[in-house]
Amino acid sequence: MEIEIRTARADDVGAIAELMYSSGPDMYSYLYKSKALDYLRYEFASGIGFAGHPNVTVALCDGEVVGTGCFYDRDNYERLLKGSIKNMVGFFGYFGVVPVMLRSRHIKSVMRAPKPGELYLSNFGVSDKLRSQGIGTKIIQHKLQEAREKGYNLFGLDVSVANPRGQALYTRLGLQVMKEKHFSNPKAGVNSARKMELALMP
Template identity: 40%
Template sequence: MPLTFRRARPDDVDAAIPLIYSSGPDAFDYAFARPGRNSAQDFLRYAFVQGGGQFGWRQHWVGEQDGQVVAAGTVFGGEANLGYLLAATRQILGYFGLGSAGVIRRGLQLEKIICPPPRRTLYLAHLGVTPTLRGEGLGSQLIDHFLQMGRDANLPIAALDVSVANPKAQALYERLGFSVQVERVSTLPGVSSHRYMQRQL
């Protein structure tokens, strides 16, 4: 069944955050979870409602089926890197307070595995589909929607990162024309290595 895509809204938080989190739970947990204090999804909810940066609702799209949000994701390019860094720093300081230094340090460690994208690149991130509907083509629709946005913006390249622990996702991306450019090996506890993939638009 075709999805209907629209910009996310603040009131999508309950539906969108589990989908966003599912795109990289080990990385999100490494950066933002504090056992006994907060989960990664707690911070992602806070940042989503704040609106700004790569975790905010303003940057996300959702896909609806029968009026229900069943897919979510975002796209951006290297032009947004500095603004996203500043927004994330503000959100981290606002949420974690005195614990912010450790969160920022872990985030910088993750950026050696999941690097900020280059300029003039349509970078796809936070791609998630409701678990009970996976395998029904919704992920392909979500990605196709974003690829068309890139074509409309006359961008030459689309890119994304995929965990080596998620071969089904990599197989989908390969079917859609992406190919692995480099594998970045992780030495971080609980975080899998990631593969950077690209395709022409």
């Protein structure tokens, strides 16, 4: 099985929104309710924001996207955040976006801006049909090599406590759990997350 890893394009095909949604279905459902998948498709196509296609790394098999990951650093965080806010307003409208923004205030309790020198991963998903075939490992190793070449000193992510399979993968790749964080709205049904990190420089 030949896997191609590259930056996503607007015309890529596959269950891209579903793959990103699988990284945190409880969080996405809390934020965007029944519109979560439609919003992710909208943001991907927009080309801006955290899930805009230029910020998405994809793995392709036979021309179809079978894996996704959004990688960004502190320098890009504010630009991506502004893009996602613009997308939320465009998708939900000026009145519809208000409850979404109110709910989004709680995100920082489990996900924060990357540290200086850190490359951060979010929206990481691999097709159910192709799991346990090394696709997730290939995506992360590809980006780790790039990160070292570009001088990053840290690689990090947040993994849900409800995703032991993901945590096992990250552990095999050398990441360590640094702390566990609890969602600040206990009624939201969003799982706690564990911050995992890997030092890239000696």
